[in-house]
Amino acid sequence: MGLVVVGAAGRMGRTLIRAVHETPGAAIVGAVEREGSPFVGQDAGELAGVGRLGVAIADDPLPAFAKADGVLDFTAPAATVVFAGYAAQARIAHIIGTTGCSEADDAAIAAAARHATIVKSGNMSLGVNLLAVLVEQAARALDAADFDIEVLEMHHRHKVDAPSGTALLLGEAAATGRQVPLADNSVRSRDGHTGPRPEGTIGFATLRGGSVVGDHSVILAGAGERIVLSHHAEDRALFARGAVKAALWAHGRKPGLYSMRDVLGLST
Numbered sequence: 681m682g683l684v685v686v687g688a689a690g691r692m693g694r695t696l697i698r699a700v701h702e703t704p705g706a707a708i709v710g711a712v713e714r715e716g717s718p719f720v721g722q723d724a725g726e727l728a729g730v731g732r733l734g735v736a737i738a739d740d741p742l743p744a745f746a747k748a749d750g751v752l753d754f755t756a757p758a759a760t761v762v763f764a765g766y767a768a769q770a771r772i773a774h775i776i777g778t779t780g781c782s783e784a785d786d787a788a789i790a791a792a793a794r795h796a797t798i799v800k801s802g803n804m805s806l807g808v809n810l811l812a813v814l815v816e817q818a819a820r821a822l823d824a825a826d827f828d829i830e831v832l833e834m835h836h837r838h839k840v841d842a843p844s845g846t847a848l849l850l851g852e853a854a855a856t857g858r859q860v861p862l863a864d865n866s867v868r869s870r871d872g873h874t875g876p877r878p879e880g881t882i883g884f885a886t887l888r889g890g891s892v893v894g895d896h897s898v899i900l901a902g903a904g905e906r907i908v909l910s911h912h913a914e915d916r917a918l919f920a921r922g923a924v925k926a927a928l929w930a931h932g933r934k935p936g937l938y939s940m941r942d943v944l945g946l947s948t
């Protein structure tokens with residue numbers, strides 16, 4: 681399967697190039713960065729540390745998409761919306777790891793999924809997607825009057841969106857377990873005289889610092905006891921391997937918007 685990595689010089693972009701290079705049946709056929717990027721023209725393999733691949737980083741996605749079977753996209757919301765349109769035109773798979781998308785961005789991506797096979801997830805690791813299943817079960821089993829749910833995350837100092845895509849994915853799982861919409865029941869920040877915690881809400885807390893790859897905990901706090909369900913990512917390679925797995929799964933599948941739970945066979 682021929683894959684294009686967009687945002688090829690980024691933290692995830694370089695990790696994705698290495699993951700594709702290590703995967704039998706997958707090959708890098710294109711690498712894209714934004715216009716004016718100092719990385720344009722460099723060899724993608726040399727940039728990622730796997731040796732020369734003969735694929736120069738380009739600033740025009742269209743020729744790259746035209747010769748590819750799929751796109752791996754861990755960039756930024758505005759870029760991802762544009763790439764989704766191009767993937768739909770080219771009728772290829774689009775694997776989206778980008779987080780921080782607005783409702784309007786998600787609507788545009790859903791529209792593109794009428795023609796492209798899109799897999800989108802705030803976290804591409806097996807561990808987090810399994811954790812989401814466990815969170816959903818725990819939230820379903822425990823009464824909202826007895827157990828408060830809080831989602832805590834920590835990431836490196838360069839991260840630009842909050843709460844993380846994973847925190848929101850885990851919050852969605854908790855809300856699904858409780859059979860309530862997350863949008864109407866989430867508390868995204870607290871400051872000052874907040875008053876007591878409203879019953880049934882799902883709280884989010886964000887920490888940023890250093891080089892933390894990604895730590896997430898869902899805390900179910902009751903009277904006299906706490907259940908803590910956690911995942912600690914130690915290496916970005918696990919997200920990249922998940923994305924390549926998603927691309928191979930999506931290849932030849934009918935257009936639509938899929939999740940990593942679909943890819944991993946964890947859908948309930």
Ligand SMILES: NC(=O)C1=CN([C@@H]2O[C@H](COP(=O)(O)OP(=O)(O)OC[C@H]3O[C@@H](n4cnc5c(N)ncnc54)[C@H](OP(=O)(O)O)[C@@H]3O)[C@@H](O)[C@H]2O)C=CC1
Nearest residue numbers: 687690691692713714754755759777778779802803804919
């Ligand atoms: N779902 C998952 O499993 C994971 C998701 N992520 C998400 O992936 C995204 C990227 O993370 P990370 O790699 O750390 O970020 P980086 O900033 O290191 O990388 C993003 C790259 O995309 C490039 N880019 C932005 N806009 C465009 C554009 N229009 N065309 C081409 N390239 C573009 C950036 O270029 P420039 O620097 O010039 O802006 C940069 O090189 C984030 O949203 C993050 O949350 C991260 C890890 C796992």
Ligand SMILES: O=C(O)C1=N[C@H](C(=O)O)C[C@H](O)C1
Nearest residue numbers: 779802839844845846893894
């Ligand atoms: O920006 C990151 O680094 C990560 N982003 C994703 C998120 O927002 O949850 C996934 C992972 O935790 C790393």
